[in-house]
Amino acid sequence: MTGRYRVHQTRKAAVTRRWALGALATGASAAFLAACGGRKEERAAQTPGTQAGGAAPQAVYLDAKSKPVTGKEKIEELRERFHPRNLKHLPGWKTGPKYGGTLRFPLNVPVSWDLTGPAASALASYAMFHNKLVDFEMGDLSENLNLVKMTGDLSQSWEQPDKLTFVFKLHPNIKWQNVPPVNGRQFTSEDVKYCVEAYQKAPVQSVIYRDVERVETPDATTVVFKMKQPAAYFLRVLMQPMNLIFSREQHESPQGLKSGPIGTGPFIYEGGQDRVGLKARKNSDYFKKDPFTGKQLPYVDRIETQFYADTNAAVAAFRDKQFDVYWPQNRSIWMDILKSNPEVITQITTPPPSAQPYFAWRLDKPPFNDVRVRRALSMAIDREAIIAGPFDGMAGYGYAQDQTFFGQEWPWTPDQLGLYVQFNLAEAKKLLAAAGFASGGLGRKIEIYHITTTLTIAFDTTQLVADMWRRNLGIDVVETIPPDAAAWQQKFFGVQYDDVIMTWYAGPSLDPDAYAYDPLHSKSPKNYFKVNDPELDRLTEAQRVEFDVPKRQQLLKEIMQRDLDQMYRIWTVTPYKINVRHPYLYNAVDQIHAWGPRGWGSKVCEYIWMDK
Structure with a gap:
């Protein structure tokens, strides 16, 4: 039996876990993460079988009574202070679990x-x-x-x-x-x-x-x-x-x-x-x-x-x-x-890849069948303003692929997501001009179909994006609010939207295949976006059968790069x-x-x- 295929035995108390397959590894090599533009996050180790997990390396404040939360903290500070690794230092773990209640x-x-x-x-x-x-x-x-x-x-x-x-x-x-x-x-x-x-x-x-x-x-x-x-x-x-x-x-x-x-x-x-x-x-x-x-x-x-x-x-x-x-x-x-x-x-x-506001557009219809239009509209979105607005700083840059499969703890960074998620109005206008819209706008009204009014932050994000397109590119945007959830489901899952539709759903899954093959392969029943790209078909099929983790990570990275380069979907932010x-x-x-x-x-x- 090769090293790749090893028996996995579940951990018992005071026994070290042995991992089953290379395909289950959550950590990526430092070289691969560097290639992705990220960094390997420092993670606290815990000895299996212990209760308290060792002494806290520094003071831990998981409540606002021992140390107030002012509301001015940046997300980097909050996510470290309230990191799940700190939960093992809660006082009850000194004596351990109790029964009842x-x-x-x-x-x-x-x-x-x-x-x-x-x-x-x-x-x-x-x-x-x-x-x-x-x-x-x-x-x-x-x-x-x-x-x-x-x-x-x-x-x-x-x-x-x-x-x-x-x-x-x-x-x-x-x-x-x-x-x-x-x-x-x-x-x-x-x-x-x-x-x-x-x-x-x-x-x-x-x-x-x-x-x-x-x-x-x-x-x-x-x-x-x-x-x-x-x-x-x-x-x-x-x-x-x-x-x-x-x-x-x-x-x-x-x-x-x-x-x-x-x-x-x-x-x-x-x-x-x-x-x-x-x-x-x-x-x-x-x-x-x-x-x-x-x-x-x-x-x-x-x-x-x-x-x-x-x-x-x-x-x-x-x-x-x-x-x-x-x-x-x-x-x-x-x-x-x-x-x-x-x-x-x-x-x-950390934000899950499966729950974040993003947009689908009709790739099979003009003007969205022109990659220059798609790139321009993405570059006209100020994601930092969205993070600071409805999300009050508690969000990162969005993209629906599981960063943890690459050993990365926090959301994808702008550098990892490429040029077209950067806010750059001058470049956006150049791209629209090259696509034949030099005077601004897209030659007709563009409908954005909201997801729902009850999912407030998604609704607010849609309004902000529509306003940015109006203000920054002179696009005549019409916002349509669905009468109920069933109407939105019919539009999205039936691919019956006319131009652009807000969605919140990707996957969900614990494997990156659902964020690669499912939405991007031309023959996938979950391709609600009309993506038809032979290169993505080849890559998404290849990663499904690749058990070698670094090789599969590389294929998934190429899928991300292709998807983001062509801007087949338009990404905003992802909430913590x-x-x-x-x-x-x-x-x-x-x-x-x-x-x-x-x-x-x-x-x-x-x-x-x-x-x-």
Whole structure:
């Protein structure tokens, strides 16, 4: 077996983790990062198996009571002060986790509980009832939540003996929850096979398993994936919480999966109501232990969520300690919370590639089929003004590719994103003149279709960009507000917009393939932009089958350069994530791709504990 294909064993308490594949590496070489124009961020190391993670190198101020937050701090200062690496120095970690209590946070019930249905993406926010083969690390003691680290979930180890085979060894003591119709029976590899074969036909998960030829189960605790072709993306996308394992019994029952979540997970669903919330109790037969402390999971006894109709109601309830953790949408809301509750703990996390405001335009229609027009309009956008305006400094330059795959912690820099994201009005006007618009404007009205008025910062960004194009280039811009979310979805996903449309969605995924092949390959069903570039087709296909990490990084870099040179989409900024929690709460963290304990980070519920 070569060095590239090595067995991965999940870390136990006081045991060092061994990494499985070169393809899972999150760190890039210094030379490659230098070539990208970035730098390798300094990261704090933590000894696996310890609780407190060692003494803090300097004073740590994660609240505004011990050290005020003035509102004048730059993002570089805030992201270091409230860096997730500092969470391991919270005082409760001196004695470690405690059992008991009820975890409360704002969350409604989903439209449907059917994991094989069209709304399955939303169910990623309810992963506390299930498990999947592999997961990503979360918790206060994690080395760095701004980067991705794979861990086991149902699997205790995995390996890749060749480029067409993935082998997973399951924990031997997993049981289904002790509720009908599974009634606490033993979990086996056949459960995984059944679920994967169902997902291969499902509208959401089928793309994840598109290259799986078959699933084999040589024994009760071994699952083997045989692939149709090499799939460098496969292991990383298995971490995504759309891969939750359900049972044959429930799936084939009269009500099917719609009856509610039943899995192997740390919490058992008790019931819920739309616009009210849900309730759950701990699974006393849960098979997992905390990899950092060695203690049995989960820690809390119950979960109770509450629906809030608006932001003001949610903020008021958090201030009054009616629930435990909250995610301020912007700096202003965060600062208001700190004024009334200076004792709360803040975490600031690097922006995810999947949630940022950017624009699509009709590449198949004039004037946007002219690269000079696209470059000019991009260069007429003052991104620094957008960062300082609706984002109040809490954003970086945007581009939807996962910088953490390259070992880079913080957002892409302007230098990395190239010439055409730079604000340069003189050059923009030259480009428009060369495209035949020397007198300004684009010869006709241009429609910008908004995403929604409820996503305030996206709406504000659209208005700012429209105003910059009017003021800087004399373009006659008409802004159209959709009557509802369904109208926007039809325009964007159906590629029915006429000129330019604001969007917020990219991916989402834990592998860079979703930010490369999906939006940019001419035959991809997720190419909502009419990109048709043979060079990008070649590059996006090549990176999908390349397991050598530096080689794959180089291919992805070339994809970025081509995309940004041709300006197939127009990028603005990407917002940092803010998480606040009451000081008695531990492990309620965000990760770059996941909000916790709701969103993709909902599985972190099993690690959350309280010191009351």
